[in-house]
Amino acid sequence: GTQTVVDTGVSWLVNRDCxxxxxxxxxxxxxxxxxxxxxxxxxxx
Known part of the structure; x- marks a missing residue:
């Protein structure tokens, strides 16, 4: 059947390479x- 979701996320740039x-x-x-x-x-x- 159909799946319905709500989502959110975050990201953190630790440094230039991570x-x-x-x-x-x-x-x-x-x-x-x-x-x-x-x-x-x-x-x-």
């Missing part, structure tokens, strides 16, 4: 998980 990010997702119907979290890191080499 960025951290986080996201939270809230499901709005029965076909969608109630809550999801995601974290990430990006590194430029």
């Amino acid at each position: 960025m951290l990010d986080a996201m939270i997702v809230h499901g709005l119907n029965r076909n969608t998980p109630d809550l999801s979290l995601a974290f990430g890191i990006s590194i430029r080499r």
Whole structure:
């Protein structure tokens, strides 16, 4: 079935070569998980 969510996220540029990010997702119907979290890191080499 259809999944409906609302989400938001933030990112932080630690320095020129590193960025951290986080996201939270809230499901709005029965076909969608109630809550999801995601974290990430990006590194430029």
